[in-house]
Amino acid sequence: MTTAAELASYASSFPSFRNRIINGDMRIAQRGTSAVTVNGSYPVDRFPTTHASDGAFSAQQVTDAPAGFTNSVKYTVTTADASIGATQILLFRQFIEGNDFADLGWGTANAKTVTLSFWVRSSVTGTFGGSIGNNANDRYYSYSYNISSTDTWEYKTITIVGDTSGTWLTDTGIGARIYFGLTAGADRVQAAGSWQTTAGFIASATGQVQLLETLNATWYITGVQLEEGTVGTPFEHRPIGTELALCQRYYQQGPLTAFPTVIGSSSTYFATNFRFATPMRSTPSSTFFAPSSGNSGKIEQWGGTEHTVSSVNFGSNNSGIPQVEGIQYVIISSAITVSVSLGASIKLNSEL
Amino acid sequence: MYKLNDVDVFSGKVECVKNLETSQIIPFDPANTDYQEYLRFLAEGGQPLPADDDEQTTE
Numbered sequence: 001m002t003t004a005a006e007l008a009s010y011a012s013s014f015p016s017f018r019n020r021i022i023n024g025d026m027r028i029a030q031r032g033t034s035a036v037t038v039n040g041s042y043p044v045d046r047f048p049t050t051h052a053s054d055g056a057f058s059a060q061q062v063t064d065a066p067a068g069f070t071n072s073v074k075y076t077v078t079t080a081d082a083s084i085g086a087t088q089i090l091l092f093r094q095f096i097e098g099n100d101f102a103d104l105g106w107g108t109a110n111a112k113t114v115t116l117s118f119w120v121r122s123s124v125t126g127t128f129g130g131s132i133g134n135n136a137n138d139r140y141y142s143y144s145y146n147i148s149s150t151d152t153w154e155y156k157t158i159t160i161v162g163d164t165s166g167t168w169l170t171d172t173g174i175g176a177r178i179y180f181g182l183t184a185g186a187d188r189v190q191a192a193g194s195w196q197t198t199a200g201f202i203a204s205a206t207g208q209v210q211l212l213e214t215l216n217a218t219w220y221i222t223g224v225q226l227e228e229g230t231v232g233t234p235f236e237h238r239p240i241g242t243e244l245a246l247c248q249r250y251y252q253q254g255p256l257t258a259f260p261t262v263i264g265s266s267s268t269y270f271a272t273n274f275r276f277a278t279p280m281r282s283t284p285s286s287t288f289f290a291p292s293s294g295n296s297g298k299i300e301q302w303g304g305t306e307h308t309v310s311s312v313n314f315g316s317n318n319s320g321i322p323q324v325e326g327i328q329y330v331i332i333s334s335a336i337t338v339s340v341s342l343g344a345s346i347k348l349n350s351e352l
Numbered sequence: 353m354y355k356l357n358d359v360d361v362f363s364g365k366v367e368c369v370k371n372l373e374t375s376q377i378i379p380f381d382p383a384n385t386d387y388q389e390y391l392r393f394l395a396e397g398g399q400p401l402p403a404d405d406d407e408q409t410t411e
Contacts, residue, residue, distance in 0.1 A: 172383050282383035287376045297375025311357045311368055312377055331358070349376075351385055 019236045020096050021178070022046045022246045024118075024224035026061055026071040030244075030253060035060040043073045045247040046094050048351070050203075053088040053183060055081030055212040065222050066119045066153040068235070072222035075182055080215040089203050090183040090212050091130075092221060095352035097249075097281060098135075101175030104162060104228060106134075111162025116143070116178070117232030119223040121153045124214055129181045129192060129205030132160060135174040139166035140202035144192040147209075153220075157232035163195050172281050174352050178226065179203050182219055183212040248278035253347040255291075256299075256327070268310075268332050275326040276348070283324050284348040286312050291343050299332060299344040307332040309344075324350070354378075354390060354400040369400055 028045040035058040036043050039051040043059040051057060056079035065072045073092065081088070104112045122128070125147050133140040143158045169175050181189075181204025190196055192205035211217050223235045238246075258272045288309045290298040298306040311331040314324050336342070353372045360367045368379045369390055378386045394400075 283379040283381035285376050285378045285384060285386040287374060297370075309375075309377065310370075311360060312379075313360065313367065314379070331360070349386065 014233050014236070016236070017238075018227040018233065019225045019238075020100055020114075020176075021094055021224045021226050022250075023243060024222075025069055025235065025237065025243075026065075026073050026222045027240065028244055028247045029061045030247065030251060033061045037078070042251075044071075046250060046351075047073065047092060050089060050091040050093055050179075053081045053084065053090060053212050055079045055090075055183075057090055057182075057212070059092075062220070064220060066155075068237075069119070069222050072119070072220045075211070075219045077212055077215055077217045081183075081212045084183055084185050084210045084212065086185040086187040088183065088185045088212075089181070089188050091203050092180040092182065094178050094224070095174045096176045096178065096226070097352060098169035098171045098173050098175035101168070102170035106163045106168040106176070107166050109164055111164045112228050113159060113161050113230055114226055115157055115159045115229055115232045117155070117157040117223070117225045117227075117235075118180075118221055119153050119155055120145075120147065120219070120221050121151060122147050122209075122211070122217070122219045123150055124209055124211060124217050124219075125150055126209040127205075127207045128219075129184070129189070129208045131177075131179045131181070131190075131202050131204055133177040133179070133198075133202060134163075134166050135169045135177070136167055137177075137201045138198055139163055139168075139195060140190065140198045141195050142190050142192045142202060142205040144205040144207065151218075155223075159230050161195075165195065166197070180221060181205070181208045183210045184208050245278045248276070249281050250351045251347075251349055252277050252280070253345065256288075256342075256344050256346050258330075258342045268335055269329055270332070270336060270342070271329045272327050274346075276324070279325045280348065280350040281324075281352070282350045283314050284350040286327075286349075287347045288344040289346075291345060299330070299342050301336065302341045302343075307334050307336065307342075309333075354393065354398070356400050356403045358403045366403065372401075 023046045026044045042048045044061050059075045062074045129144040131140050131142045145156045184204035188203040189206045256274050290300040290306045310333050313328045315328040354369045357368045
């Protein structure tokens with residue numbers, strides 16, 4: 001029989017929202033599930049790829065996953081680079097917002113220890129690595145882990161003592177940079193296991209397998225969790241709607257429909273009360289697409305006429321919390337009248 | 353390549369810039385990473401195209 005005390009103990013051992021990583025189970029892919037192949041692209045939400053090499057890769061959300069998960073991200077080397085240069089890299093990463101990292105007290109004497117855990121598999125065995133760093137790129141801790149069996153899911157945990165030095169942002173900027181190295185040249189690695197002051201960005205640990213050297217090599221990851229404490233607890237499975245909302249603080253897309261009220265002296269301005277699905281971290285970049293043609297930079301008038309979008313003005317809330325909540329007005333390059341309806345699909349980006 | 357947008361009639365200032373390759377409108381918000389990329393473009397000597405008022409409606 002389970003006692004109340006035991007239940008309380010269990011609950012306190014696995015508190016909700018202990019995972020500082022968003023979309024760690026790789027389920028959310030708002031931008032689509034087609035393979036991505038270029039630097040800066042997102043195979044799933046919140047996890048872009050950083051790439052600079054003479055090789056090539058593809059990265060994609062897939063359904064190959066360990067028990068308890070439905071998705072992972074799979075990398076495949078599509079063009080090998082036999083000689084990795086000093087600054088060449090292929091990385092999977094997530095930047096954690098300072099607001100969600102501040103309580104760990106990094107950069108102070110009270111810095112808390114964290115544990116990074118994840119599931120990984122690869123067609124190449126050996127030592128892999130990654131790093132955690134600050135916004136200024138002058139404090140980095142590199143970690144390493146070993147993949148011992150080919151094409152087999154393995155669970156890894158890495159415990160990292162909190163950094164008592166350096167500047168760690170606690171606002172809407174980058175609170176911490178989390179990197180997983182698939183390839184990292186000599187200038188992008190350091191010895192694993194200690195905090196170091198660096199002259200620039202460090203991606204991984206010395207001895208890192210260079211996945212890009214092997215054509216058709218694969219690397220998968222899921223179940224990424226970063227939490228306070230010295231042990232990796234079971235992955236925190238959050239409701240899909242909650243996880244999506246967490247992602248939408250940084251990127252969202254959707255339809256805009258307006259029956260514009262012409263404002264000011266120009267008929268190229270129209271007001272809208274388009275409200276974001278979730279308030280965003282900062283004023284987002286926006287891309288409009290005409291629904292019928294898919295043309296970018298366009299908003300479509302009923303009947304098919306497309307207008308070029310010139311400018312967008314966003315509105316913030318008044319609560320003092322730094323976030324942006326919706327579109328107030330849009331400027332287009334050609335006149336409209338109050339009698340027409342307008343529509344577009346919009347992609348909004350406020351990633352770190 | 354970037355192009356400055358028109359002066360906002362309400363604020364009287366240029367509020368954003370457009371990435372002509374992607375049609376993405378980038379606000380002048382220091383926290384926006386696309387704006388940070390634009391600042392790097394300027395720091396490396398890049399110059400945006402000036403704003404103009406002659407974009408036409410397409411059908």
